[in-house]
Amino acid sequence: MLDSINVGMSGLLGFSRGLRVIGNNTANMNTPGYKSATLQFTDLFYANQANGTEGRTQLGQGLGTAGTTLDFRAADLRQSGNEFDLGIDGGGFFVLRDEQGRTRYTRAGQFDFDQEGRFINRIDGSQVMGLDAGGNLVAISIAGMRAIGGQATRNVRFTGNLSATTPEQTVGSVKVYDAMGGEHTLSVKFTNTGTTTPGSWKVQLLDGSSVVGTTQMVFVDGRPTAATSKFAFTYTPAGRESQELTLDFSSDVTSFASGSLSTLAMTSQDGSPPGQLTKVTFDSQGTLVATYSNNRTARGARLALARFDTTDAVEDLGSNQFGEANGIAWKLGYAGDGVFGSVKAGVLEVSNVDLSREFSELVVMQRGYQASSQVVSTANEMLQELFQMKGGK
Template sequence: MIDSIYVGMTGLSSFSRGLRVIANNTANMNTPGFKSSSLQFSDAFYSSGGYSGRQFGQMGYGVSTAGTTMSFKAGELRQTGKGLDLAIDGQGLFTLKGEDGKITYTRAGQFQFNSDGVLVDQATGAKVMGVGADGGQTEIVVANSKTNAGKPTTTVKFTGNLSSAGTDQTINGVRVIDAAGGEHLLTAKFTNTNATTPGSWKVELLEGTTVIATQQLIFATGRPTAGTSKLSFSYTPSGQAAMPLTLDFSADVTSFASGTLSTLAFASQDGSPPAELSGTSFDSSGALVMTYANGQTVKGPRLSLARFDTADAVGAIGDNQFEALDSRAWHTGVAGGAFGSVRSGYVELSNVDLSQEFSDLVIVQRGYQASSQVISTANEMLQELFSMKSR
């Protein structure tokens, strides 16, 4: 009966540990990137009970626990709309580097740029690692990319119909950006020269009243000819070097008779002035995308991702982070293939299955009650034995 009490105690101890694991899982059901665990039970060693070598004579000594195993099943991806909230659709993990230089891994991609412009984990401040040009791991930094220098205009596009029955057309406000980021409003003047060359127009590019250059635009069956659909000019802003300009009529420009009314107009230009950084995010390949107020985008380093061959090589260390217990089972790389793709504006939620946890809770509770009942029964039998002796 003393043995029975001991066996019951192993049940109470083991089921208490099981309850703790369930409690930890349910407490973290809303923790981003959390991976649930399950407790492994095993039977205790056996004695022969005086019947050495005979299988039917073996008697057990209760139950023990063999540790926990983590489930790396993916959690739900929930949209947050924040460009630096990242999730991985696949098996990869983000790589972090702590202040002590230790490398850890996480699925909870809630990041931000600190005051030094370095991408870090919001919870711990650990640096998020990327892949440098040499293929090695590097920090992801925007400190030197806060401003975009812009670029000068090279192509100006037009759209609309230049009435073949008209005599001239003047388009003001042709916007051009110079190499220093300055803006200039030029004028394009079209004069019908059909009497000299069928379907032709003289095109003058002016700054104020000064003619920069003159070219010829020719239409055939209402469309610009291949040789004149893009006209090249050289424009020299005040105090700067000459810059090439192309007036592009190839896409949406026609010349049909429509009275004397023309709808030809300035459509767009490809230059941009200097501007400040207005947003950051990551694309599906894990590359940093920096967006500027002038509409320009620039790509930076790609995120360094990791994956493992077996869950036995992974250890949980808290703060939604994991460590490599066996470096031989770990691999590093970038998004794509086995590492998965990066989803910007999403966070992976916990993979805890609450209905499963409640089912396990009932089983653990019943096991604990049964073990307690065994101890109570054995105690009553001992008391009965002692009472018999006293009589």
Template sequence: MLDTIYVGMSGLMSYSNGLRVIANNTANLNTPGFKGSSLQFADMFYSNSESSGGQTFGQGQVGYGVTTYATSMNFKQGELRKTGNDLDLAVDGTGFFVLRNAEGQIQYTRAGQFEFSPQGVLVNRSDGSEVMSSDGAGGFTNISLDQFRTNDAKATQTLSFQGNLPSTTTNAQTVSNIKVYDASGADHTLTLSATRTGTNWALKLMDGTTTVGSGTLEFADGKPTDATAKISITYKPTGQPDMPLVLDFSGEVRSFASGDVSTLALSKQDGYTAGSLSAATIDGTGTLVLSYTNQQTVKGGQIALARFDSADAAIAVGDNQFQARDPSAWHIGVADGKTFGVIRSGEIELSNVDLSQQFSDLVIMQRGYQASSQVVTTANEMLQQLFQMKSK
């Protein structure tokens, strides 16, 4: 009877552990990046019993109950949900974000809820762990805004034009409000004057009434000739060093008969003023993309991703994070759309817990616990009856 009570108690303990695992899964139903677990059950050791009467007709094995081993984690990807926050990131694939905590330990997570700290470092929002980027030499470095808070001015070097210079007109044509930037980022407004001389056009670039430079644009079959399609001049803004400028007509400039009205216009120029950081986002490769008030964009560090060969290589440590049980089974890379997956900006990965499955398992645990409890109660009653018989 005592053995039977022990077997029943093993069931109570095991189903109690199973209930705890289910409770943890359901409690984390809305935890970003959470991975559900299942408990491993196993029967305990056995002993052999011989038949009575001194003759061995066969041996039967008598079990000693049930026990539980480690939990098995399910690393299936959870649903991705949009949040609207550019620094909420999700990995669509097998990769994990790499974090380094205050103690210098490397940990991994699927919950990409990040932000920039007051020091400009990309960190995990929950505990301040730094988000890692690969340094290209097998190590890690953080992702910082320190060198990206401003974007220096760039002096204009090329002015590109488009449009038609009518081949039948004798009137001078003018392109006004041509804005260029010097090395300090200050803008200057220039004017291009074009006067037809036969099949050619005499060009003058002017700053107010001062001629900055001149050249001749020749056409053949309505297109600028290779020799004259790009005209180099030197412009010296007041108080600034010389600015070499190239007037580029090689793209979409033509000269056909179309009345007296020119459509020649500036299509683009490559200079800009200085700008300050206006936004920081992450693209699909995990690369930091920085936008500035001068309409420029610059790319920074690339987020490192990790993956493992076997689920046994990872151990949960809380805060939606994992550590490497077997570091040799982990591999470091970046979002590639294949091995490590891609990064989705403005989304988070939800828990992968299947609530309907948890409810089904809950019923099984409850029935198992009730049955084990009934076994203990029955064995106890039989033992009481045995004691009563002995007392009589």
């Protein structure tokens, strides 16, 4: 009878552990990146007892637990309202490194930049890691990226109609930038030389009243010829180094009769003044993209993603973080490459806890616990009957 009580007690202990696992899953139903666990049950060893002429009988010793297994299935991605929160659409884990230099892995991308510009995990301050071209883990940071220098203008594009009947036309407000980002206003003067060559114009690039350069432009059937649709000038701003300027008239520039009215004007140029950082985000491949006040962008480090080949390589460390186990290294890569999923900004992966399944398991655990307690009660009653029989003699 005592063996029966022990068997029943093993059931009570096992099902109470199962209830605890279910309770932990349910409590973390809203924890970002949480992976649900399942308790594994196993029967205990059997004892052989002689049974006369009928041979030997194997009697079990009750219920045992063999640890928990984690469900690593990806969960839904939901908007978080924080532009630096990241989610992985597909396989992979973000890579973290704590203050002790230990590497950790997580699906919960609750990230932000600290005052020093480091990209960190908001939960524990560990650094989010990237991967350089050599396959080495590097910290992701915007330190040194808060400002960007100016960019010298190389190409200036024009569109519009240069009236074929006007003797002279000047296009002003041609703003360009030098290598230091300084702004300069130039002008382009067109002088009609069609009396000698039909459709021809003398073109002068002017810096104030100083002539930077002179060339010839020819229109045929109202369109500039391919040979005279682009002009390169060497421009030397005051106190700055020389730079090449290309004036581009090759697209949407015409010369038709329109009296004294010309609509020819500069529409774009590729230079820029210095700029300050205005926005930071990550693209689908996990690359940091910085946007500046001068509309330029710069690309920084690329996020590292990790994966494992077997669950034997995974140790659950809590706080939605995992580590390497049994000396089995995880594999590193980039978002969007091979088996790794793409990165999405402004979202978080929710818990993959399935409440319907948890409640169903809860009923099973409850019934199992009730049945085990009934075994203990029945064995106890039978022992009492035995004691009463001995007392009656």
